[in-house]
Amino acid sequence: MRRRGPRAAAPVWIIKTCPRGGAGSNEVRMKINAKDLAAGLVLLAFAVAGLWLNLDHTLGTARRMGPGYMPMLAFGLLLFISLIVLGMALFNGPDPLERWAWRELFLILAAICVFGLILEKAGLIVSLVVTIAISSFADRTHRPLGVLGLAAFLVALCWLVFIYWLDIRIPVWPTYFGP
Amino acid sequence: METLFTNLALGFSVAFSFENLIFALLGAFIGTAIGVLPGIGPVATISLLLPITFGMSPTTAIIMLAGIYYGAQYGGSTTAILLNLPGEVSSVVTVIEGYKMARNGRAGAALCTAALGSFFAGSVATVVVAASGPLLTSVALSFGPADYFSLMFLGLIISAVLAQGSIVKGIGMVVLGVGLGLVGTDVQTGQQRFTFGVPELSDGVGFVAIAMGMFGIAEIILNLERPESRNVLTNKVGSLYLTREEFRRAVPSVLRGTVLGTVLGILPGGGASLSAFGSYMVERKVSKNRHLFGTGAIEGVAGPEAANNAAAQSSFIPLLTLGIPANAVMALMVGALIIQGIQPGPRMVEAQPDLFWGLICSMWVGNLMLLVINLPMIGMWVKLLEVPYRHLYPAIMVFCAIGIYSINNNVFDVYLMVLFGLFGYLCSKLKLEGAPLLIGFVLGPMMEEHLRRAMLLSRGDVMVFIERPISASMLAIAAIALLAMLLPGLRSGKEKAMAEGG
Numbered sequence: 102m103r104r105r106g107p108r109a110a111a112p113v114w115i116i117k118t119c120p121r122g123g124a125g126s127n128e129v130r131m132k133i134n135a136k137d138l139a140a141g142l143v144l145l146a147f148a149v150a151g152l153w154l155n156l157d158h159t160l161g162t163a164r165r166m167g168p169g170y171m172p173m174l175a176f177g178l179l180l181f182i183s184l185i186v187l188g189m190a191l192f193n194g195p196d197p198l199e200r201w202a203w204r205e206l207f208l209i210l211a212a213i214c215v216f217g218l219i220l221e222k223a224g225l226i227v228s229l230v231v232t233i234a235i236s237s238f239a240d241r242t243h244r245p246l247g248v249l250g251l252a253a254f255l256v257a258l259c260w261l262v263f264i265y266w267l268d269i270r271i272p273v274w275p276t277y278f279g280p
Numbered sequence: 281m282e283t284l285f286t287n288l289a290l291g292f293s294v295a296f297s298f299e300n301l302i303f304a305l306l307g308a309f310i311g312t313a314i315g316v317l318p319g320i321g322p323v324a325t326i327s328l329l330l331p332i333t334f335g336m337s338p339t340t341a342i343i344m345l346a347g348i349y350y351g352a353q354y355g356g357s358t359t360a361i362l363l364n365l366p367g368e369v370s371s372v373v374t375v376i377e378g379y380k381m382a383r384n385g386r387a388g389a390a391l392c393t394a395a396l397g398s399f400f401a402g403s404v405a406t407v408v409v410a411a412s413g414p415l416l417t418s419v420a421l422s423f424g425p426a427d428y429f430s431l432m433f434l435g436l437i438i439s440a441v442l443a444q445g446s447i448v449k450g451i452g453m454v455v456l457g458v459g460l461g462l463v464g465t466d467v468q469t470g471q472q473r474f475t476f477g478v479p480e481l482s483d484g485v486g487f488v489a490i491a492m493g494m495f496g497i498a499e500i501i502l503n504l505e506r507p508e509s510r511n512v513l514t515n516k517v518g519s520l521y522l523t524r525e526e527f528r529r530a531v532p533s534v535l536r537g538t539v540l541g542t543v544l545g546i547l548p549g550g551g552a553s554l555s556a557f558g559s560y561m562v563e564r565k566v567s568k569n570r571h572l573f574g575t576g577a578i579e580g581v582a583g584p585e586a587a588n589n590a591a592a593q594s595s596f597i598p599l600l601t602l603g604i605p606a607n608a609v610m611a612l613m614v615g616a617l618i619i620q621g622i623q624p625g626p627r628m629v630e631a632q633p634d635l636f637w638g639l640i641c642s643m644w645v646g647n648l649m650l651l652v653i654n655l656p657m658i659g660m661w662v663k664l665l666e667v668p669y670r671h672l673y674p675a676i677m678v679f680c681a682i683g684i685y686s687i688n689n690n691v692f693d694v695y696l697m698v699l700f701g702l703f704g705y706l707c708s709k710l711k712l713e714g715a716p717l718l719i720g721f722v723l724g725p726m727m728e729e730h731l732r733r734a735m736l737l738s739r740g741d742v743m744v745f746i747e748r749p750i751s752a753s754m755l756a757i758a759a760i761a762l763l764a765m766l767l768p769g770l771r772s773g774k775e776k777a778m779a780e781g782g
Binding site for chain 2: 139143154158163164165166167201210214216220221233239240243251255258259269
């Protein structure tokens with residue numbers, strides 16, 4: 102994730118071995134799979150965290166399993182698997198890490214977080230417009246008028262589906278300034 | 281035989297009730313729409329619409345959700361043929377021959393083959409579901425806890441083996457899913473596990489939040505970072521009628537695709553896309569006109585399209601008879617049923633005959649509707665392709681956000697969904713599959729319960745899993761499946777099939 106652009110290639114170590122007799126050298130390439138390495142680390146982190154948190158739970162016996170027995174089995178197995186993934190990652194590459202679309206990622210997730218933050222105070226309609234406005238920056242081909250039309254359409258659609266038809270308990274208008 | 285007819289009569293009376301007809305139509309309609317649109321698939325759509333179904337009766341809800349799944353198989357072919365772009369993962373191989381046919385001016389014929397082939401395959405698979413359902417159920421009722429545990433274990437292994445990409449990573453995601461499923465209150469002791477003292481987590485991690493985050497939100501970001509290249513190259517659909525020659529060539533492929541799809545759909549981890557790949561490989565090897573492949577051979581459309589639809593139906597078999605989801609869509613169905621208060625499993629046929637038979641009959645009705653929705657109205661769906669993704673993603677996002685909030689009227693779920701959106705994006709960047717995680721998450725708590733019961737009954741003796749013949753054979757199959765994938769020959773074969781498909 103740190104590397105960017107064309108430099109993102111996985112590290113390839115070239116170990117030169119000289120066979121006995123010395124007639125020429127073979128190149129043995131050790132290819133590291135950066136994606137698998139990272140994936141293995143993610144799984145390993147989950148396994149270690151799970152096993153560590155599981156220390157709080159009584160294990161019980163195989164016959165009478167306590168709340169910690171199944172988590173121990175599951176996260177123990179995950180630990181084992183993550184180590185296999187890590188081990189295999191040393192040989193089955195190269196598979197470099199990809200660039201992240203940080204801008205799109207941030208805008209979309211932020212838009213939804215803002216929706217959660219203001220929904221209960223500002224009501225459905227205002228929250229929808231704000232959320233759509235934030236998310237529209239994630240696609241550079243959006244035009245202001247188009248976003249406005251889209252917001253109007255989606256507000257109408259969501260009102261129809263969630264308020265009129267499903268009647269969910271959700272404030273429609275801002276309650277903050279209300280009585 | 282007689283009971284089958286009375287059951288089917290019951291099913292049709294349920295399926296033909298006004299409400300169920302309307303929602304089957306709605307499901308088929310939505311399914312076709314999202315099938316046509318690239319960038320949103322059935323998994324995202326079904327998780328998106330889960331909150332909306334909570335107010336319905338369970339039967340109606342499942343009928344609609346099922347309609348979305350098999351409707352998407354119809355719609356996906358339209359995009360594949362007209363746009364040289366798969367509308368769904370399951371129509372990836374349809375692109376190869378279908379688009380060539382469209383370039384040859386036979387787009388209408390390709391669409392017609394896809395729709396008729398799908399209808400035929402769907403009808404056959406529906407009959408298979410109806411016939412095998414009660415049979416498998418009666419077998420499953422004799423299962424003890426140990427057998428169930430082994431069956432679920434087998435299901436998880438096979439779903440990881442057949443999933444795309446690395447098997448070890450697939451198994452890792454399954455196990456991680458099982459671990460996530462354990463979060464919450466322990467059923468037997470009432471102890472809180474992995475909740476960090478957060479009261480919202482005491483009922484477990486929200487199933488809908490995981491599904492929406494990993495398949496809805498993460499997909500949006502992934503689609504946004506790819507530049508959109510969508511231009512309808514074939515505006516003229518042409519005649520929908522097949523020539524006699526084309527019809528003659530398509531029939532055997534449809535038959536082969538139907539059989540293959542029905543069988544592969546039942547397997548865990550199988551489902552629509554695997555069947556379509558499989559059928560394409562078979563057609564290229566055995567069809568009489570295999571030398572025409574690559575130039576727009578109708579066999580390459582007829583076989584895979586029949587197969588993916590057959591598989592979409594038959595993957596309901598393990599769900600309805602054993603309560604085990606065969607793929608991510610079926611995991612969502614389990615979630616929908618559990619939220620409705622129905623525990624999927626062999627007792628469902630007797631406890632919920634309306635749901636079981638109603639769903640089966642509605643599948644056939646839905647396939648008939650899809651034929652009408654797709655063929656005469658094809659022009660409308662082509663128009664839908666002109667909707668750009670920038671108008672689509674805010675709608676998906678907003679529906680996810682309101683839907684997840686409405687489940688518990690709690691913003692915590694909204695943030696949880698965001699978290700899983702981030703995790704889903706991370707996973708896809710590291711080629712970790714989301715589907716095995718979802719299946720593991722659904723099966724995890726059930727496995728724990730069966731494991732506890734089995735070990736209690738055997739007084740802590742692990743040998744019970746090997747001594748019981750059913751359990752032992754399940755474990756043996758799981759071991760064989762794992763070992764087979766370690767063989768380099770088979771593995772490279774699978775990788776080759778996947779690579780050619782993608």
